[in-house]
Amino acid sequence: MGTSLERYICANCGYIYDPALGDPMNAIAPDTEFADLPEQWVCPMCYAFKDQFDPLD
């Protein structure tokens, strides 16, 4: 598992995507890896696309 549940952070607003929690605002179920989020997924806080996200740590 290890890296697969890695958290990602939005470089634009600081929102953290935590795979363990998913993203209820976008109807993303818990245990969804960042890499598996759909390409059209956006930050639930500031609407930035996935390419604006960085690995958190």
Added chain:
Amino acid sequence: MKPSVASLYQAVELQQEIPPLLIGERANANGSKKFRELLLADDYQACLKIAVEQEAKGAHVIDLCTAYAGRDELADLTTLVRMCANALKAPLMIDSTTPACIEACLRIYPGRAIVNSINLEDGGVNIRRICRAAKKYGAAVVALTIDAQGMAMTCDDKVRIAKAIHAVAVDECGLRPKDLLFDCLTFTVGSGDETLRDAAVQTLAAIRRIKLELPGCLTVLGLSNISFGLAPQARRILNSVFLHEAVEAGLDAAIVDAAKIVPLARIPASDREICLDLLYNRQIEGEKSPLMRFIDHFSGQQAAGGQEEEDAGKKTEEQLFQKVLNGDKEHLEDLLAILRERFKPIAIINQILVPAMRHVGELFGKGELLLPFVLQSAEVMKASVNLLEPFMDKTEGTAATSILLATVQGDVHDIGKNLVDIILSNNGYKVHNIGIKVPAETIIEKAKELRADLIGLSGLLVKSALVMQDSMPQYREAGLTIPILLGGAALTPKFVAESCVPEYGGPVVYCNDAFAGLKAVQEFEAGTLRSTVFDDATTLRPMKPGIKTSVVDRTNPVPQTPFKGQRYVEDIDPRELFPLINMQALFRGRWGYRRGKMGAREYAELIQDTVQPLYEGLQRRSFEEGWIQPKVSYGYFSCYSEGDALIVEANESTYRFSFPRQAEPPFLCIADYFKTGNEGGDIAGFFIVTIGNRIGEEIARLYQANAYHDYLMLHGFSVELTDALAEYWHGVMRREMGIGGQRPQELHGAITQDYQGSRYGFGYPACPDLEAHKPLFAFLRPEAIGISLTENMQMVPEQTTSAIVAHHPHAKYFAV
């Protein structure tokens, strides 16, 4: 009688009993940065001081040079010659190549001066005029071994040119041999350049021959050229050893920094030997080259200068390339001086600097270099060009593609446009940056007047995108067909392709960032630039996050507020704001310190060693220097919703705020969070906050000073600080309303709105329309705290933000 020169106070023999005659070199606008800066500041007294100080350090004669691009050399030089004539005991060396300046100075100088210099570069025009003036006023003259073919590199050429000069100066113009000081030029042995390996040998041989073959003539040498590109401490030693050798060869005078000459007796024998090996290019079987041995030898002696000596082993071209890549401005001046010996300034720009910046751009594109480092590279580029400019013909470089840049009418946002300026101008293009809030008429007029090859328009907000769209026909009707590049956060390829491209005759191109702008200009040059095409199939349709419940329950109680109406607050301690700064957004977003391809550990080190100290430094400086002046206008007002609108009662009248509603489920609208009149009405909070205009002034100053990196850093800091003030004040208002009393435990709580209520910024996704500023300004009256509006409703200063505060428990961020 022995040849000598004289000031008002004393005569000095050119051939000193213990040679050489030392000529102080520091009062030179080209050779001394300090002197140049004082001159540029018109501080003649301080310039004079530099001249005078050299006397105490042992200079027998003082060289004075004020030639610098953009200065009035005649005025500067005659002023300082007058001052030096009174203040200096040492005679003066008038350092100019302009005959009129030399004549004017000789006329006013009350002694026997030395003129520096004559040569045969122009085939023999100036030399005759200067020699006749020297004859008339009784001056000695320095003659450089340069002719129409350039600077003499070999002993034979140096001697040949010296004889040609002798023929003109002595035989034709009547100077005596002892009036001439031949400078047979020296080039660095420190660059690693193969053709310069025996530079010292050639120069020393030429000195011997001139003394022999042109009897009675004197010799002089600009000493420090021999060691350009080497480490400062090693240079001193090499210069001193070389001076000794030159004097042995017959040198009479040396132009030096007198303070930096080390007596030979104080130089250890091992140091001396290694210097002699380098000067005489003595190869030793089975060992490294003399230069590498020299570098190794002196690097052992001083731990601090490791990098410099390593650099010296590389070719100078490569060193400059590396400096751009590393964003390193140290010793640029020396490096460029070496390169100028071999290349024209325009060649240095086009063949070394521009390719280096291209490489930097490629690394950025591949995610291997972060934006702050790109800006540091651009600073090196800019500094290099500034150092080269005085040596360039005015016509050089005018052939470059030119781009007119402007932020559109009503938009005050500078940074995006300025980043494009930085990237383009430091990739060798000519950029005309005509500022912010520029009407289309002015842009058209300037584009025609400056014959721009492309136009770049910038604007941050939605309104600015509409301004761009609306102005397209205007550009077409004005007869323009040159490409127009569009950039700004509110633009999309779809909008540009569908709303802008059809309205203009030439190419209209969407640029996502400054590097896309660079790519577009490169495509323009290649003839391949085309309008943006929007492909529906391949474009991402973003998801619409948000709460999916559409029914907002409005039975919640209306909070009590401590007052109704408007108030100003100006006594906020800036330090209260620092804990609320969104550091992740600042570091990764605003500043561009993304982790990207970096490993976790490497990134943690970057943050700890570079970014965090930068951030703390900015906090400290902004606090100490009073850059942050938080001011707030806010209030609570009775209101009621009416469909998509909120009717606000203030100052005994009503103000209508129309809010947009989502076009798809759950069809949210800000007005829904407020009770209707029938439901008993409600209360709404509003605020406008600013951190003042001082920080904006400092940001502008950094940009003007070409401090690109610091400019981006302070700008990003100011934007996040403004947001921190909004978050802070939102907290104050929530407390005053008695909702979610305590602040979120950590900042992340604020990001995810871990509290009751929401602030919706005007101009942001839930209410993008800035028209709301009109009623807001009517009752918050922020003009009293220094905030004004542009014609399309943007607030000035830029570090200002506004919001409506909803107390409803369901109120969270959403986008329309």
